[in-house]
Amino acid sequence: MAEREFKLYDTMTRQVRPLQPLEPGHLKFYTCGPTVYSYAHIGNFRSFLAADLVARTARALGWRVSWVTNITDVGHLTQDDVADAGGEDRMEKALKSKEGERFANVWDLAEFYTRAYLEDWARLNLSEPTVRPKATQHVREQILMALALVERGNAYETPTGVYFDVESQPDYGKLSGNTRDKLQEAVRDVVLDENKRRQADFALWKKDDKHLMQWFSPWGWGFPGWHIECSAMARAYLGDTIDLHSGGEDNAFPHHECEIAQSEAFTGKPFANHWMHVRFLQVEGEKMAKSAGNFFTVRDLIGEGFDPIALRYALISVPYGKPMNFTIQLLRDAEGNVGRFREARRRAAGSALLPSSSGAAPPADAGGDSGAELAANLDRIYDEALEAMCHDLNTSVAIAKALEGVKAVLREPSLDGSMGEAAVRFLDQVEALLGICPVERDDAGACETALIDGRAIESWIDERTAAKSAKDFARADAIREKLASEGIELRDSPEGTTWSRKPKL
Numbered sequence: 478m479a480e481r482e483f484k485l486y487d488t489m490t491r492q493v494r495p496l497q498p499l500e501p502g503h504l505k506f507y508t509c510g511p512t513v514y515s516y517a518h519i520g521n522f523r524s525f526l527a528a529d530l531v532a533r534t535a536r537a538l539g540w541r542v543s544w545v546t547n548i549t550d551v552g553h554l555t556q557d558d559v560a561d562a563g564g565e566d567r568m569e570k571a572l573k574s575k576e577g578e579r580f581a582n583v584w585d586l587a588e589f590y591t592r593a594y595l596e597d598w599a600r601l602n603l604s605e606p607t608v609r610p611k612a613t614q615h616v617r618e619q620i621l622m623a624l625a626l627v628e629r630g631n632a633y634e635t636p637t638g639v640y641f642d643v644e645s646q647p648d649y650g651k652l653s654g655n656t657r658d659k660l661q662e663a664v665r666d667v668v669l670d671e672n673k674r675r676q677a678d679f680a681l682w683k684k685d686d687k688h689l690m691q692w693f694s695p696w697g698w699g700f701p702g703w704h705i706e707c708s709a710m711a712r713a714y715l716g717d718t719i720d721l722h723s724g725g726e727d728n729a730f731p732h733h734e735c736e737i738a739q740s741e742a743f744t745g746k747p748f749a750n751h752w753m754h755v756r757f758l759q760v761e762g763e764k765m766a767k768s769a770g771n772f773f774t775v776r777d778l779i780g781e782g783f784d785p786i787a788l789r790y791a792l793i794s795v796p797y798g799k800p801m802n803f804t805i806q807l808l809r810d811a812e813g814n815v816g817r818f819r820e821a822r823r824r825a826a827g828s829a830l831l832p833s834s835s836g837a838a839p840p841a842d843a844g845g846d847s848g849a850e851l852a853a854n855l856d857r858i859y860d861e862a863l864e865a866m867c868h869d870l871n872t873s874v875a876i877a878k879a880l881e882g883v884k885a886v887l888r889e890p891s892l893d894g895s896m897g898e899a900a901v902r903f904l905d906q907v908e909a910l911l912g913i914c915p916v917e918r919d920d921a922g923a924c925e926t927a928l929i930d931g932r933a934i935e936s937w938i939d940e941r942t943a944a945k946s947a948k949d950f951a952r953a954d955a956i957r958e959k960l961a962s963e964g965i966e967l968r969d970s971p972e973g974t975t976w977s978r979k980p981k982l
């Protein structure tokens with residue numbers, strides 16, 4: 478049988494084409510992670526979920542997947558859409574803000590939001606990457622790369638930093654179309670640094686001995702530019718050429734363009750063979766903005782009582798390359814469908830190992846023909862779901878197929894013997910591929926109960942304390958009630974808040 482192809486739209490060649498790992502059957506994949514200056518919002522998670530679905534589909538094909546997704550904890554400036562970013566470091570700015578007051582320092586802030594991100598990642602049932610490096614753990618590699626680029630004449634030092642010379646890479650702009658001749662428009666209003674050769678030259682290193690996160694380099698104290706971190710981390714874990722690189726659509730320019738220029742100038746080899754960009758999520762028809770009141774973090778929605786698996790289901794329901802408008806109604810509809818998966822799980826899990834008639838020992842072919850029939854039907858449906866995922870992650874078709882299978886399971890009046898086994902196998906396959914029907918640890922509660930561990934509780938408590946000091950008592954009460962609904966009791970005292978688990982009745 479011919480191997481199934483896994484096709485994805487490639488931003489570089491502007492076509493849907495097969496993903497072809499350099500080492501057959503082993504995908505080397507890099508995804509740009511979040512800047513941990515605040516809670517990640519559901520738009521960020523649309524991008525991470527698309528990457529998770531790539532990894533899941535590749536694994537379903539039997540590939541080995543080396544998936545690196547980083548944590549940006551330094552160097553990402555506020556004005557990041559221009560050719561050479563300007564403005565303040567996002568981490569420093571967050572520390573100076575009202576929310577930043579509760580942190581001892583910028584490291585503490587980074588640690589807090591990294592933990593929150595990992596909790597949200599687990600709640601939304603994303604699979605674990607192979608490695609999750611932090612930019613601050615790889616400053617040495619970034620400095621060495623910048624140094625080599627200076628030595629080779631691709632970069633130069635000025636009194637303010639080290640800049641990559643875009644003229645030195647003739648194909649600069651090949652990903653985004655912002656080629657050197659068109660760059661005037663792309664650089665727009667960037668502040669002109671008279672020490673730079675060209676406005677579009679971008680920083681590999683910023684000299685700054687006042688910066689809160691600083692390292693010593695051949696150019697004195699300072700911090701790395703944002704783009705160099707991904708080039709350095711991708712190479713450190715995946716080698717000179719990777720098979721696939723992903724991010725949100727805003728990453729294509731300047732971030733990924735700059736990554737390509739640096740990496741290719743450094744190694745003399747292609748950086749990534751396939752580029753994937755996720756369309757931005759809109760909420761209730763608008764760009765997400767705190768001022769528009771449509772800015773949702775994962776924990777906002779879970780805190781309001783929505784099922785995290787339904788949130789995942791809603792966020793992946795529209796294929797990543799299409800514009801997506803998130804609405805609360807979409808989330809409610811997703812809850813209904815996720816309920817069907819849960820119901821099928823409950824019925825199948827309870828019956829898969831039972832004999833087909835009560836009391837009697839199970840016959841060898843328990844379930845008989847109807848079991849084989851259901852199994853064949855579910856195998857076909859799963860195969861169609863996988864086929865849809867292999868066609869540029871067509872999640873809307875794949876989810877429709879998964880629902881078709883679940884309806885077939887729920888139509889069976891009983892799921893004894895091999896019928897139950899076929900149903901469990903199907904649900905496990907759908908879970909591995911789409912992550913929308915995890916096994917619940919106890920029948921009574923949603924998977925959230927299983928995930929609410931001590932770290933998660935403490936971060937909810939931190940959030941409640943912050944809400945109280947900001948006089949947002951409604952939010953503080955909502956958090957207390959949410960935890961109570963999970964069986965967690967809070968006790969406030971002048972020393973702070975402690976928690977305990979209520980015994981289950």
Ligand code: AMP
Pocket residue numbers: 509510511512513519520521522523524549723724725726727728755756757758759765
């Ligand atoms: P950041 O934390 O800003 O570095 O963003 C993390 C990832 O989320 C990047 O890949 C962004 O491109 C992506 N992203 C940001 N906003 C959205 C959005 N509204 N929809 C989809 N992806 C987004």
Ligand code: ZN
Pocket residue numbers: 508509510707732
């Ligand atoms: Zn990146």
